[in-house]
Amino acid sequence: MSESLAGIAASPHPALLEVRNVAVHFPLQRRSFGSAAATIRAVDGLSFSLAEGETLGLVGESGCGKSTLARAILRLVPTSAGEIFYEGRRIDSLKASKMRPFRQQMQMIFQDPFASLNPRMTVSQIITEPMQIFRLHDRKDRQLEAMRLLELVGLNPRFLNRYPHEFSGGQRQRIGIARALAVKPRLIICDEPVSALDVSIQAQVINLLMDLQQQLGLAYLFIAHDLAVVRHIANRVGVMYLGRLVEEADAEMLYANPRHPYTRALLSSVPLPDPRSERHRQRIVLAGEVPSPDAIYPGCKFVDRCLMKAMDCQQQVPQLAGGDHRVACHFAWDEERYQASLAAANQKADIAHDPA
Amino acid sequence: MDNCILQVDDLGVCFHTEEGRIQAVDGVSFALHEGETLGIVGESGSGKSVTSLALMGLVPSPPGQICAGRALYRGENLLAMPPKRFSEIRGNRIAMIFQDPMTSLNPYMTIADQLIEVTVVHLGHSHREALKHAIEMLERVGIPSPSRRIFAYPHEFSGGMRQRVMIAMALSCQPDILIADEPTTALDVTIEAQILELMKQLQQSQGTAIIMITHDMGVVANICHRVHVMYAGKIVEQAGCDALFANPRHPYTLGLLKSVPRLTQATSARLATIDGQPPDLAHLPIGCAFEPRCGYATPECRQQSPQLQDSEDADRFACFVDITKESPLKDPHV
Ligand SMILES: Nc1ncnc2c1ncn2[C@@H]1O[C@H](COP(=O)(O)OP(=O)(O)OP(=O)(O)O)[C@@H](O)[C@H]1O
Ligand SMILES: Nc1ncnc2c1ncn2[C@@H]1O[C@H](COP(=O)(O)OP(=O)(O)OP(=O)(O)O)[C@@H](O)[C@H]1O
Ligand code: SF4
Ligand code: SF4
Ligand SMILES: [Mg+2]
Ligand SMILES: [Mg+2]
Numbered sequence: 001m002s003e004s005l006a007g008i009a010a011s012p013h014p015a016l017l018e019v020r021n022v023a024v025h026f027p028l029q030r031r032s033f034g035s036a037a038a039t040i041r042a043v044d045g046l047s048f049s050l051a052e053g054e055t056l057g058l059v060g061e062s063g064c065g066k067s068t069l070a071r072a073i074l075r076l077v078p079t080s081a082g083e084i085f086y087e088g089r090r091i092d093s094l095k096a097s098k099m100r101p102f103r104q105q106m107q108m109i110f111q112d113p114f115a116s117l118n119p120r121m122t123v124s125q126i127i128t129e130p131m132q133i134f135r136l137h138d139r140k141d142r143q144l145e146a147m148r149l150l151e152l153v154g155l156n157p158r159f160l161n162r163y164p165h166e167f168s169g170g171q172r173q174r175i176g177i178a179r180a181l182a183v184k185p186r187l188i189i190c191d192e193p194v195s196a197l198d199v200s201i202q203a204q205v206i207n208l209l210m211d212l213q214q215q216l217g218l219a220y221l222f223i224a225h226d227l228a229v230v231r232h233i234a235n236r237v238g239v240m241y242l243g244r245l246v247e248e249a250d251a252e253m254l255y256a257n258p259r260h261p262y263t264r265a266l267l268s269s270v271p272l273p274d275p276r277s278e279r280h281r282q283r284i285v286l287a288g289e290v291p292s293p294d295a296i297y298p299g300c301k302f303v304d305r306c307l308m309k310a311m312d313c314q315q316q317v318p319q320l321a322g323g324d325h326r327v328a329c330h331f332a333w334d335e336e337r338y339q340a341s342l343a344a345a346n347q348k349a350d351i352a353h354d355p356a
Numbered sequence: 357m358d359n360c361i362l363q364v365d366d367l368g369v370c371f372h373t374e375e376g377r378i379q380a381v382d383g384v385s386f387a388l389h390e391g392e393t394l395g396i397v398g399e400s401g402s403g404k405s406v407t408s409l410a411l412m413g414l415v416p417s418p419p420g421q422i423c424a425g426r427a428l429y430r431g432e433n434l435l436a437m438p439p440k441r442f443s444e445i446r447g448n449r450i451a452m453i454f455q456d457p458m459t460s461l462n463p464y465m466t467i468a469d470q471l472i473e474v475t476v477v478h479l480g481h482s483h484r485e486a487l488k489h490a491i492e493m494l495e496r497v498g499i500p501s502p503s504r505r506i507f508a509y510p511h512e513f514s515g516g517m518r519q520r521v522m523i524a525m526a527l528s529c530q531p532d533i534l535i536a537d538e539p540t541t542a543l544d545v546t547i548e549a550q551i552l553e554l555m556k557q558l559q560q561s562q563g564t565a566i567i568m569i570t571h572d573m574g575v576v577a578n579i580c581h582r583v584h585v586m587y588a589g590k591i592v593e594q595a596g597c598d599a600l601f602a603n604p605r606h607p608y609t610l611g612l613l614k615s616v617p618r619l620t621q622a623t624s625a626r627l628a629t630i631d632g633q634p635p636d637l638a639h640l641p642i643g644c645a646f647e648p649r650c651g652y653a654t655p656e657c658r659q660q661s662p663q664l665q666d667s668e669d670a671d672r673f674a675c676f677v678d679i680t681k682e683s684p685l686k687d688p689h690v
Binding site for chain 1: 371373374375397398399400401405416455456458459498499500501504505512513514515516517519520538541542543544545546547548549552571572573574575576577578597598601611612613615616617618619621625626627628629630633634636
């Protein structure tokens with residue numbers, strides 16, 4: 001397998017994964033009359049890179065294109081534009097047979113544990129199948145390895161001969177994780193890997209992912225809605241809005257000093273595990289309608305919901321700019337403007353909150 | 357809140373599997389009141405979903421079987437109701453948001469057709485009314501351009517959008533009881549806040565009672581009045597929301613709360629967990645099911661299974677030890 005990756009013309013230290021200006025568009029089927037065909041820009045020109053052993057957290061509004069991006073990287077959906085590199089080698093245009101060695105190195109833990117496990121296969125078959133495909137371990141050792149993996153993800157090895165429908169939601173998710181780990185990948189794309197788990201098992205799985213990273217140098221692209229979990233596991237965090245990255249920074253930096261108005265609204269909405277503070281908190285409520293991913297924006301895509309927008313924002317696309325802390329907003333560093341807009345918006349909306 | 361709408365007594369659900377009989381739900385009792393939100397939290401596999409499936413008459417049988425108890429909804433026992441009567445109530449008076457949207461949405465029908473079906477069947481809407489209503493509901497759960505996207509198929513929606521379709525469907529009939537099984541796991545926090553707000557509005561205007569099954573302690577803190585904690589098929593603690601967070605009484609609850617990752621916590625520190633393996637329902641110990649993992653366990657815990665008992669303030673927990681007075685023999689949470 002390593003032979004097939006050899007002889008790659010690449011820069012001396014390429015990132016493990018690099019995504020450049022990638023777009024994924026879907027045609028929107030319309031069944032209403034008199035409407036022109038439109039396109040859903042699920043991913044709309046997005047770039048990032050991920051180093052070996054690093055974790056990039058990816059957060060953003062539901063429907064903003066996170067899963068689609070993940071699927072595009074694994075070539076489960078075709079890209080409409082842009083380039084994807086794995087260790088400096090372009091993979092978005094490879095033939096399926098050429099893609100095979102990369103498939104082992106890049107695994108995915110899917111968002112929907114119900115849809116991603118074959119209902120007619122036992123747990124043992126589910127976990128050993130990828131080992132078989134990539135010819136890992138002796139046949140008789142595969143079963144043992146499967147048992148070890150089950151234990152690793154907090155499931156009883158006795159469950160090997162059960163079928164997916166006999167498990168609860170969280171148990172199924174862990175089967176998916178065991179399967180992803182089975183082929184010793186170097187990059188795992190985790191799409192909401194822990195949201196179906198209770199917090200104690202969630203903590204176990206996060207600790208496990210972090211341990212594996214230390215031991216094996218795994219890299220993660222970690223998609224999640226739980227911002228506390230992301231803060232915990234990610235070195236860097238990217239915030240997506242309507243198919244684009246709007247902010248990207250070191251995790252500490254992003255949480256301590258969020259700059260994009262969408263990121264700020266997001267952080268202000270995290271439900272706190274404490275009933276008293278939860279009752280008295282103030283959220284930044286996003287104004288306006290949730291925009292459709294087929295809408296065309298000549299300028300900033302957040303403009304309809306932004307509390308500090310200006311005329312320019314309609315026309316000019318804000319570029320993701322800055323060194324360590326990249327933000328796509330014309331007024332990212334204008335704190336005065338933000339505070340004034342927030343005060344004005346609060347006054348107008350008269351947000352109901354108890355000051356006690 | 358004295359208007360009890362659902363009274364569950366001693367509910368038991370078991371599954372017959374190759375390894376023998378599994379008691380997935382064991383002796384679960386509770387009352388649900390009009391306008392109340394009851395949270396159910398607990399270990400993955402502890403019987404939260406199966407409890408709600410039982411209330412919806414949807415436990416797959418075989419291998420499943422309701423082996424004990426009753427559930428009185430306005431005086432009628434749901435567990436012994438003729439199927440025809442049940443189908444009148446289900447989806448209409450008692451609605452459920454399922455944990456897995458993809459298996460409960462029909463992949464071959466458009467979102468529109470599935471939403472329309474609900475109100476045509478239960479509310480007797482005409483097709484046109486139903487479509488208008490469906491579009492409104494999608495708008496309220498934050499689906500962009502609902503009048504166009506309603507004609508899509510489920511696979512064309514993102515995970516969170518499917519989840520919101522389920523929510524729209526469940527809320528369509530303005531049910532008396534809404535059972536929400538992990539309704540917001542696939543949603544970002546701004547939309548989650550919007551959905552929780554929508555549920556509270558429904559509750560205020562219709563007096564809807566909500567059973568909220570969730571792993572997110574932030575959601576519990578936001579919306580629940582009372583909380584049940586489940587472990588290995590049993591309720592191990594019942595308490596008011598504030599009391600549970602401020603003063604957990606069961607060692608499992610304590611471990612659960614300690615495992616919650618905090619937004620303020622420094623990156624890359626190890627999270628606290630509960631040591632040991634989750635229980636194997638096919639081979640439960642005679643004593644307390646949490647004993648192998650419990651730092652407070654005494655020899656008594658191995659002999660007998662603790663029952664829910666009253667405490668001063670009517671909150672209940674099933675544990676022999678008063679953890680507010682004892683310190684753990686070994687600290688299991690490191
Ligand atoms: N096969 C498809 N056909 C048409 N549209 C699609 C398809 N898959 C995704 N989309 C659309 O692309 C957009 C992005 O979807 P995606 O699943 O990537 O979102 P997401 O960020 O993962 O959201 P969530 O957090 O809810 O899972 C959505 O508007 C969705 O409806
Ligand atoms: N069809 C089935 N056959 C056999 N066992 C089952 C079946 N359905 C559920 N179980 C078992 O019943 C137990 C309770 O499952 P349930 O789905 O209620 O868990 P849960 O508390 O909802 O967990 P989660 O938080 O992971 O969703 C689990 O141990 C599961 O393995
Ligand atoms: S560029 Fe303008 S509209 Fe966009 S986020 Fe910044 S201020 Fe708001
Ligand atoms: S009864 Fe004993 S083993 Fe069970 S939770 Fe209480 S102290 Fe722990
Ligand atoms: Mg997704
Ligand atoms: Mg469940």
